Amino acid sequence: MHTRMQIRNRVNFGKITDLNLLPNLIYVQKKSFDWFLQSEVKDPTKRLNQGLEAVFRESFPIESPNNDMVMEYGHYILGEPKRDPQECKDTDSSFAVPLKAVIRLIIKDTGEIREQVVYMGDLPVMTDHGTFIINGAERVVVSQLHRSPGIFFSYDQARDTFSARVIPYRGSWLEFEMDNKGILVAKIDRKKKFPATLLVKAMGMGTNEEVLRLFYGSSKMKIAGANPKDLKRLIGRRTIADIINMETGEVMLDAGSKINEDNISILREMKVKDVDVIEFPKGKDNPVLINCLEKDGVNDYEDAVKKFHTIMRPGEPSTIENAEAELKRLFFSPKTFDLGIVGRYKINSKFEFNNPKEFAKAEDRVLRKQDIIETVRYLVMLMSEAENYYPDDIDHLGNRRIRSVGELIANQLKLGFSRVERVIKERMTVQEPEQQTPQLLISIKPITAVINEFFGSSQLSQFMDQTNPLAELTHKRRLNALGPGGLSRDRAGFEVRDVHYSHYGRMCPIETPEGPNIGLILSMSSFARVNDYGFIETPYRLVKNGKVQKQVEYLTADKEEYHYMAQSNSTVDEKGEFTSKLISTRHRGDFPFRSPSEIQYMDLAPLQVVSVSTALIPFLEHDDANRALMGSNMQRQAVPLLTEEAPFVGTGMEARAAYDAGVCIVAKKDGVVSKVDATGVWIKEDQSKEIVHYPLIKFKKTNQGTCFNQKPNVSMLHTTTGGKVSKVSKERVELTAPNGEKETHELFHSEEVQYVAVVKEGQDLGIGAPVAGQIIKGEKYGEFGQILQKGTVLANGPSTDAGYLALGRNVLVAFMPWEGYNFEDAILISERIIKDDVFSSIHIEEFEIQARETKLGQEQITRDIPNLSDKAFRDLDESGVIRVGAEVKPGDILVGMVTPKGETDLTPEYKLLHSIFGEKAKEVRDSSLRMPNGFEGTVIDIKRYSRETGDELAAGVEEMVKVYVARKRKLLVGDKMAGRHGNKGVVARVMAQEDMPYMEDGTPVDIVLNPLGVPSRMNLGQIFETQLGFAAKKLGINFETPVFDGATEGDVHEFCKKAGLPENSKFQLYDGRTGEKFINQVFCGYIYMLKLAHLVDDKIHARSTGPYSLVTQQPLGGKAQFGGQRLGEMEVWALEAYGASHTLQELLTIKSDDMLGRARIYEAIVKGIHSIKPGIPESFNVLVQELRGLALDIIIKDSEGLEVDISDYEDEFSKNKKKIKFETIENV
Known part of the structure; x- marks a missing residue:
């Protein structure tokens, strides 16, 4: 006897794809949180000034308003979490660590230092899988894509003008733009407007000449002894300085004035030798700044600063001190203005200032005079159409950055700490200095409030999509352009949502939701990573002198702008040299051909363009982009099956996706x-x-x-x-x-x-x-x-097979129409799929009940429930909780509980009984936890928590029981299924195995798809997959065909031959019912199908009677409310078109909101009388009351002209209500 495991071999068609260089796929989340918390740093006093440490350092020291004491920060200490993540999920608590800080209070008069370790609240921490557990639910903080701080130049096509914007991380916005009169104006916070040169002069460039020399070059032109030709050239030029008559001191020509023939003759008379004239870029006369200088009306620094102050603060006295302070407050003070490290980095890169590694000092992160001058200069150059000056593209990824978890939490904490600061200052003034300690001064409520608000209700903190491991992984890699400080759905135009050339290798062009969020919610490409400044980088191989190096470099979108990038599929020999003379490259948004010597970088792998989810679609290169989008989105909705099976045809990405998802x-x-x-x-x-x-x-x-x-x-x-x-x-x-x-x-x-x-x-x-x-x-x-x-x-x-992601099952498919059962994307399946549990899945529901302390007494979890039959208790244990293993149906009791009823004044006898027998005589009502409608299954687990046993429970809760009910769901008619290529459909019929079409060897197919679903949708990937899948099944191997680098048509045919299959994969099929041949051969093979989370059991719904809305008395809507079917205005038109007036009246009255009619019809049905008399619908009464609210009294008359009183009508209804006696369960 010989034992050996059965292992399927794998054949990879990839020639260039190397997955070893893939970064950890959830590194984005972990890196950001580690940056924030710095929990790895052993010595807490040596933490870097970033994240949480930076928040503390920015908020402290805090001085008291009368300057007699100051509160300083030492360092923070992180405690240990009370429970592990799984315990937190079970007990509905948060996975958090206590945060403490060493705070010193220094009394200035005495020099006394009071130091304490102050508890600052619980800080939620990230689990190993990049998630947070908040109140027992696993959540993900999605990274936000927002406009990077910095300086941006834009061009408005409609007005044909350029403008510049200084966007800080926090503080006032500064904008420069042309107004209608051709003057360059500066705007602060989009409100205050003034000429741009006023701001330049207020920064120390007082005179017009100084301003002009800042922005323009000049050259000397001869006047004395110049020939007439040269003098002619001088006409129309502008002077850069004032020309003054030396004898009289009179200004002959202002700086910036145009020279004409009269001026020249005057200058010659004055024996002026030469004149300094402005050299405009490209030699074009562009008087933008000169118009400004004429408009600003000041000619020295003091006047400029004062005028600036008057514009900003009208009504306040404009002394030079006030004015300078105001200017400093707006742009030059770290307290009120912060470009952020990123903003400073962007500005330095833009204007080619030197870029130090760290901008640790807050002073580095305010605006500098040089920044404003360079901004105006750049704008002037743009307006003059100078070379190498371009407006910025705001959709370029060099101008959009990622705010990940760490930064988002830090921003929230800054808010909390600024509130804490206010409280501390208040308490410092109120309390006696002798009694003050850091602990008493600090209130941590604002901090815990912002943390809870952020994790609990921020748009970016989301309930994790955990349908399968891929959904989990993609959720952590998601980029969201919405959220606070981002875009809004309604305002986002087409340009923002569109695919941009800078997305290449950074954001996936395919994976984005359909619908209103398209292009606003994106996914990171597989090889992308986020750098320290928050910009997305993608890796390239270095090319030196036409040779491809082993070295890999990560580039941001900015750096990539200047280079020519070769495609990863360019042919290269063993030495790393390109084999062809001209190579297709990428450069900005263009695809020029270049010689190898001009190329600086080469793509790493073809799949670096797409996200993980898209990289799991085999033969993606043969699919239309719209269908690929659906394919990558639907893989995230695949339900984990009972028996997992890796795809016969994968892409090689399955192992890494399953590995990094952490399941x-x-x-x-x-x-x-x-x-x-x-x-x-x-x-x-x-x-x-x-x-x-x-x-x-x-x-x-x-x-x-x-x-x-x-x-x-x-x-x-x-x-x-x-x-x-x-x-x-x-x-x-x-x-x-x-x-x-x-x-x-x-x-x-x-x-x-x-x-x-x-x-x-x-x-x-x-x-x-x-x-x-x-x-x-x-x-x-x-x-x-x-x-x-x-x-x-x-x-x-879940959904993994031997370490490979396995979202669905390989099934034998035939592409043929079959009796109309696969019309319009419907799917015909064989009974074998249900019998063998091929697409069965397990679903688990959690039901919870809490016994609380009420005003009338405590609720009791008990088996002793009044007025119930023995059958209802058959599965409950002695304490009233259902046993594990019990089969439960809708209405069954899971946990028995009674609640004390409100008591009327007790008689003395009752009180006596009560004091003798205790609780026995009290009246209670049944408030047990029952199985809701539409649910059934088997109880698989029960968790009990009680105060008595020392469990921590919410306030007022004495005991809590959770019951977990599992249910096996087989594939049903109405379930949604899909392939990986966006080929989705609904199961229309389950056919007996013997009636399915079968092959010549008698094998019946598992599933029949409609061939008409392929050509118009252009997702031919499914055809190649089906063909190669059959070869895989026959040869007993699994294929891996990486995206854009996979099997060719030739490879597919070759393996079909090896497997002894026809090259076109077409077979003669026989009708299972008659045994006759089908006329034409049918395309068959193995396709990987997924069962999606849209299950018919969760959607199917029917109602006879049920709850009604309180105001309109119409039935509620939706399955959750056990609602009815809506008969909207279009449905009314349809009935009107048929003239079905009685049907229509019945539907709009007694079947909807005619309360009296409803009661009557019930009576009639019970008594067997056939009479329908519709009354007045309740919504009509609502309308009348609405009109009365508008002071319009409505009178209703019957057919004889007599007034009908609605209030009487209501009384008649209540009379009728009394006549019909509804038997309650208790009375039976």
Whole structure:
């Protein structure tokens, strides 16, 4: 007997795709939070000035208003979390650490220092998977894409003008633009307007000449002794300085004035030798600044500053001190103006100032005079159409940056701390100095309030999409342009949403939602990462002298602008040299051909353009972009199935996606498996020789109600016969059974799966004893989160198969119309799929009940519930909680509970009984937790929490019980299914296996799709996948075809030949019902199908009677409210068109909101009388009351002209209501 595991080999068609350079896919989240918290820094006093540390340093020191004391900050200390993440989920609490800070209060008079460690509240921390647990729910903080701070130049086509904007991280906006009179104006906060030169003069350039010399070059032109030709050239030029008559001191020509013939003759008379004239860029006369100088009306620094102050603060006295202080406050004070590190970096890059590594000082991050001067100069150059001066493109990724978790939390905390500062200053003045300590002065309420508000209700803190591992991973990599400080859906135009050339390799052009958010919610490309300034970078290989180097460089969109980038599929020989003379390159938005010597970089891999989700679509290059978008979005909605199966045709990305999603258990260190069961894996580590236990998560509910379950992926080899170990080598272990039979265990199964013997020669083994354990590799990471060695996957999570992402199942498909059952994207499936649980999935619901302390007494969880039959209690235990394993249907009791009823004044006898028997005599009502409508299943787990046992519960809650009910859902008619290419449809019919079309060898197909769904949608990827899938099935191998670098048509045909299949994959099929051949051959193969989270059970709904709206008395809407069907105005028109007046009247009255009619019709049905008399609908009464609210009295008359009183009508209704006696359960 010989044992060996069945392992499918993998064939990868990729020639250039190297996934080893992929960064960790959730590194964005982790890096940002580590930057914020700096929890790795051992010495808390040596933390860098960033994140939380920066928030503390900016907020402190705080001085008291009368300057007699000051509060300083030392450092902060992080405690340990009270519970682990799983416990937090179970108990509905947050995964957080206590934050404490060392604060000193210094009394200035005495020099006394009072130091305390102050508790600052609980700070939620990130789990290893990049998520937060807030009140028991797992949440993700999505990164925001926003306009980067800095200086931006734009061109308005409608007005044909240029403008500049200084956008700070916080503080006043400064804008420069042309007004209608051709004057360059400066605007502050879009309100105050004044000539731009006034601001320049207020910064110290007092005279017109100084201003002009700042922005323009000049040249001397001769007047004395010049020939007439030269003098003619002088006409129309402008002087750069005032020309003054030396004798009289009179100004002959102002700076910036045009020279004409009269001026020249006067200048010659005055014996002026030469004149300084302005050299305009490109020689064009452009009097923008000169118009400004004429308008600003000041000619020295003091006047300029005062005039500026008058404009900004009209009505206040304009002394020079006030004016200078106002100017400083607006742009030059760190307290009120902050460009941020990014803003300063962008400005320095734009104007080519030197860029120091760190802008640690707040003074570096305010505006400088040089910045404003350069902005005006750049604007003047733009207006003069000078070379190498371009307006900025605001949709370019060099001008949009990412705000990740750390930065978002830090901004929230700044808000909280500014409120804390106000409270501290207030308390400092109110309380006696002797009694003051940091603890008493600091109020932490504002801090906890902003933290709770941010995590609980910010647009960017989202309930994690946990449908499957891919949904989880994509959610963490999402980029959102909405949210506070971002765009709004209604205002975002087409340009912002569009794909931009700078998105290449940074943001996926395909994965974005359909609908109002299209282009505003995006996904990071697979190789992209975020740099320290928040800009997205993508990797390229360096090209030197036409040779491709091994070296990889990450570039931001800004840096990429200046280079020519070769495509990753350009052919290169062994030496790294390009084989062709001209190579297709990318440069800005263009695709020129260039020679190898002009190329500086080359793409790393074709899949660096797309996101992880899109990179999972095989043959993406054959799909239309719109369908690829649907395909990548629908993979995120695939429900984890009962039995996972990796796709026959993948892209090679499946392993990395599953690995980085964090749903699998991965070995931390090298070792050997020593024990495996359903609850965990035990590894004996090589170095420490210790046995480490990795527990598995079993059947837990995810956020979306799907099932999270882990199954072991490693094994041990066991003997089936027992006996003596006869030989142990590196290759195999041999045993001799008691009956003399030989048993051999091979130790090498594949590169990934190898074993090592755990027995010695001569050892006696019993039946089932372990012979060998699997060799395990531990994971190793680089400094940027890139994987140096992948750890062995010890256990598969949901939707993973042997460590590969497996969202669906491979099924045999035929593309043919079948009796109209697959008309318009409907899907026909075989009964085998249901019988064999191919697309069955487990869904788990959580039901919770809390026993509270009420005014009338405490609610009790009990089995003792009044007025119920014994049948209702059959599955409850003695304390009133359902047992695990019970089958439950709608209306069944899960937890019995009674609530005290309101008591009327008790009689003395009752009081006596009460005092003798205690609670017994009290009246209670049944408030048990029951199974809601539309749910059924099996109870799989119960969790009980009680104050008595020391559990922490919310205020007022004495006891809490959670019941988990699981349900196996098979595929049903009405369920939505989809492939990976945007080919979606609804199951229309389940056919008996014997009636399905079958192949010549008798194999019935599993699923029949409509061929008409392919040509018009242009998603031919599914055709190639189906064809290659059949070859994979026949050859017993799995294919990997990376995007834009995968199998060609030739490769597909070649493997079809190897598998003995026709090249076109067309087969003769037979009708399962008659056994006759179909006329034409049919295209068949294996396609990977997913079952999506839109299940018919969650949507199907019917109502006969149910709840009504309080005001209009019309039935409610929606399944959750057990509502009715809406009969809207269009439906009314349809009935009117048929003249069905009685039907229409019935629908609009007694079947809707005619209360009296409803009661009457019930009576009539019960008594068997056929009479329908519609009355006045309640909505008519509502209308009357609305009109009365407008002081219009409405009188209603009947057909005889008599007035009808509505109030009487209501009384008649209540009379009728009394006549019909509704029997309540208690009276029965």
